[in-house]
Amino acid sequence: xxxxxxxxxxxxxxxxxELKGKLLIVDLWAEWCMPCKMIExxxxxxxxxxxxxxxxxxxxxxxxxxIAARYGVMSIPTLLFIKDGKEIxxxxxxxxxxxxxxxVEQWM
Numbered sequence: 001x002x003x004x005x006x007x008x009x010x011x012x013x014x015x016x017x018e019l020k021g022k023l024l025i026v027d028l029w030a031e032w033c034m035p036c037k038m039i040e041x042x043x044x045x046x047x048x049x050x051x052x053x054x055x056x057x058x059x060x061x062x063x064x065x066x067i068a069a070r071y072g073v074m075s076i077p078t079l080l081f082i083k084d085g086k087e088i089x090x091x092x093x094x095x096x097x098x099x100x101x102x103x104v105e106q107w108m
Contacts, residue, residue, distance in 0.1 A: 022053060023053055
């Protein structure tokens with residue numbers, strides 16, 4: 001799916017700059033994190049529901065800890081809501097889909 005991106009240290013800042021005007025939700029996750037796996041289907045559903053407005057970026061914190069440190073992420077999953085290159089909101093933990101949908105509709 002084209003509006004779900006794998007982010008890393010090399011493409012993170014460039015992606016922020018390229019997505020001006022769209023809502024980028026950065027999913028900070030790890031392979032061993034069960035709550036991260038629980039919210040992954042919600043993120044795919046958001047990408048399908050709002051393809052014109054939302055891009056999901058997935059960043060593995062074990063492989064790219066410097067990005068997590070830059071944003072002060074202390075626990076995962078953490079979802080950063082970024083618009084025009086700036087963090088505007090965040091969600092920590094596995095939350096229900098309707099909570100994420102409400103956040104998206106607030107910031108679209």
